[in-house]
Amino acid sequence: MLIQADRLWTGGALARDRLLRVDDGRVAAIAAGGDATPDLRVPLLAPALTDLQVNGGGGVMVNSDPSPDALRAIAAAHRALGTGAILPTVITDTANVIEAAAEAAIAVRDEPGQLGLHVEGPHLNVARKGTHDPDRIRPLDERTVRVVERLRAHGVAVKITLAPEVSDLQLVARLAATGAVVSAGHSAATAEETRAALAAGVSCFTHLYNAMPPMTSRAPGILGVALNSDAFAGIIVDGIHVDWDMVRIALRARPRRGLTFAVSDAMATVGGPDHFTLYGQTIAVRDGALVNAEGSLAGAHVDMATSLRNLVRHVGLKEEEALAMCTDIPRACLGLPPQQIGAGTALADLVAFDDDHGRLEIA
Structure with a gap:
């Protein structure tokens, strides 16, 4: 499954135009968006x-x-x-x-x-x-x-x-x-x-x-x-x-x-x-x-x-x-680092939003 994220919040910063390959419910790889046709496009994806x-x-x-x-x-x-x-x-x-x-x-x-x-x-x-x-x-x-x-x-x-x-x-x-x-x-x-x-x-x-x-x-x-x-x-x-x-x-x-x-x-x-x-x-x-x-x-x-x-x-x-x-500020209050989205991240541990910041179901 390929998910196109217009914006990806990871490590305390917004990355733009990212393509996530998801296998067995987990992120397998993340790359810059290219010519591939995604199965799903979301405006914003975050932990x-x-x-x-x-x-x-x-x-x-x-x-x-x-x-x-x-x-x-x-x-x-x-x-x-x-x-x-x-x-x-x-x-x-x-x-x-x-x-x-x-x-x-x-x-x-x-x-x-x-x-x-x-x-x-x-x-x-x-x-x-x-x-x-x-x-x-x-x-x-x-x-x-x-x-x-x-x-x-x-x-x-x-x-x-x-x-x-x-x-x-x-x-x-x-x-x-x-x-x-x-x-x-x-x-x-x-x-x-x-x-x-x-x-x-x-x-x-x-x-x-x-x-x-x-x-x-x-x-x-x-x-x-x-x-x-x-x-x-x-x-x-x-x-x-x-x-x-x-x-x-x-x-x-x-x-x-x-x-x-x-x-x-x-x-x-x-x-x-x-x-x-x-x-x-x-x-x-x-x-x-x-x-x-x-x-x-x-x-x-x-x-x-x-x-x-x-x-x-x-x-x-x-x-x-x-x-x-x-996301990151409440974690910092507890002494925890910002969350990273990368290989191995479960799809269930992500949340997606539409252009109006309404929550989208992705799983």
């Missing part, structure tokens, strides 16, 4: 996308079922939508649930699509809790540090979101020393508190704007420091959590490219039914948004392929900038 904030998918939530089979089911649901690598996310819950999720992540650590575990909470600021259960929010403690140390000892990548103003910075430094990505979020930290957290080892910010107070001329707060910092930052680009203009402002405010990446913050409805249960409450899709019984946003109903399209179509990014935000 399947990467998402560092996936609470659920395919009707399954990590919190509701912190098991290896659940992590596999969530990864499969996102893979069907063009996301090949995920960081399953367990949000604020009891220590037992978080520890079970950690054991599940250890069990699947070598399986395709599994990047590790994102622990979002429970060490958050109650005033910026979002949909997290306030009764399960608690200060950062030794028990969580030991969970992260265990994950890292097994070679599992970890991202942990916490509010620095309610966290012991000595414990934050211990988390960072394990190689975990410590991310500030669900926080009302002042600028001074945020800078202190960066000095202690915080290297990322979770879903910019959301669950953070707005910055003002005299109080930049966590958001202002985040935008000005050299730390990584995730942002939800569904057009609901953050207005398109605010996405543009955030990207222009960063000191350089390569620091801000898209996250889905996907819940069980992505690739699944239009509702699910979290903390005993029904969360449902209403006009494209996920809301809880109080009418508050509760995660997102978007996938990474749609996020990429949004970045180009609504935010106005160049194609290569949007691709980087959905």
Whole structure:
């Protein structure tokens, strides 16, 4: 089978006019396009996308079922939508649930699509809790540090979101020393508190704007420091959590490219039914948004392929900038290199897009 790719995203760059020979479901060779007649032409071909904030998918939530089979089911649901690598996310819950999720992540650590575990909470600021259960929010403690140390000892990548103003910075430094990505979020930290957290080892910010107070001329707060910092930052680009203009402002405010990446913050409805249960409450899709019984946003109903399209179509990014935000930058946040497409790459590990950046089926 011959696939003509007008543009091929590989190794962090766009190659143009490439012909891929595919044998037995894997790329056998890549050459410059010539006179050969392809079996399939696609405008854009890229490695399947990467998402560092996936609470659920395919009707399954990590919190509701912190098991290896659940992590596999969530990864499969996102893979069907063009996301090949995920960081399953367990949000604020009891220590037992978080520890079970950690054991599940250890069990699947070598399986395709599994990047590790994102622990979002429970060490958050109650005033910026979002949909997290306030009764399960608690200060950062030794028990969580030991969970992260265990994950890292097994070679599992970890991202942990916490509010620095309610966290012991000595414990934050211990988390960072394990190689975990410590991310500030669900926080009302002042600028001074945020800078202190960066000095202690915080290297990322979770879903910019959301669950953070707005910055003002005299109080930049966590958001202002985040935008000005050299730390990584995730942002939800569904057009609901953050207005398109605010996405543009955030990207222009960063000191350089390569620091801000898209996250889905996907819940069980992505690739699944239009509702699910979290903390005993029904969360449902209403006009494209996920809301809880109080009418508050509760995660997102978007996938990474749609996020990429949004970045180009609504935010106005160049194609290569949007691709980087959905592939290489989140990988860099975890210390991973850009993905290469070459001989041996499975067709199932690629995602194709049309001229309008809608996802195409190629397998």
